Amino acid sequence: MPETNAFSNDLLEFLKLLKENNDRDWFNDHKSEFKELEAEAKKCFNTVFDALKVHDDVDRVKMFRIYRDVRFSKNKAPYKTHFSGSFSRRKPELRGGYYLHIQPNNESFIAVGFWDPSKDDLLRIRKEFEMYDDEIRSIINEKKFKTIWGEFAGDELKTAPKGFDKEHKAIDLIRKKQFVFTRKYSDQQVASPNFLEEVNTSYKAVRPYFNYMSSVLTTNINGEPLI
Numbered sequence: 001m002p003e004t005n006a007f008s009n010d011l012l013e014f015l016k017l018l019k020e021n022n023d024r025d026w027f028n029d030h031k032s033e034f035k036e037l038e039a040e041a042k043k044c045f046n047t048v049f050d051a052l053k054v055h056d057d058v059d060r061v062k063m064f065r066i067y068r069d070v071r072f073s074k075n076k077a078p079y080k081t082h083f084s085g086s087f088s089r090r091k092p093e094l095r096g097g098y099y100l101h102i103q104p105n106n107e108s109f110i111a112v113g114f115w116d117p118s119k120d121d122l123l124r125i126r127k128e129f130e131m132y133d134d135e136i137r138s139i140i141n142e143k144k145f146k147t148i149w150g151e152f153a154g155d156e157l158k159t160a161p162k163g164f165d166k167e168h169k170a171i172d173l174i175r176k177k178q179f180v181f182t183r184k185y186s187d188q189q190v191a192s193p194n195f196l197e198e199v200n201t202s203y204k205a206v207r208p209y210f211n212y213m214s215s216v217l218t219t220n221i222n223g224e225p226l227i
Helices: 009-020 024-029 031-055 119-131 134-140 143-149 195-204 207-217
Strands: 058-063 083-089 097-102 108-114 179-185
Touching: 009 031, 009 097, 024 031, 031 058, 031 083, 031 097, 031 195, 108 195, 108 207, 119 207, 134 143, 134 207, 143 179
Parallel strands: none
Antiparallel strands: 058 083, 083 097, 097 108, 108 179
């Protein structure tokens, strides 16, 4: 991957100003600048997408719009103060997804995993952990993986889900509602020449986890293929 500033300081500074001036008049006055920076961001997201395709079967990159849906929100600010996007793996065989979030004041991060598993997928994952949790623990506790991604993030129940023993040895995994990992970055890191390469390297390290979870979610409780 060629060295290039992934997301410029100009882009980060614009987002800071947008946070301070989150109204349509200011945004319209700076629309041309926004369009230039949006094009820069899209180029960065596409660069990551191309890098992902080298080591994973991803079929879509989606950069989310800057405009907020305020219809059902108490916060009526019309614009997001970040750039973000996702990268989708080929389904139904491959599960899991990648997310990239660029926000100034050291609030940028990447995330991988399963944000909103369906009811059936969530039950299947929990049943797998109930039967056998050694393999998933071996994957997420491997030294390189742990160094990059740390611990599971995401929402979880305070107690055992219905039908599961609250004293089960894998209850720490079973009670989770999301199965995601996140990695934070400073503004200095985001604007550094090797940032996109660093993101891709981190994404690449998650493959053992994705391979395992894809295997679980494409088989039934007896290990028989579903697709």
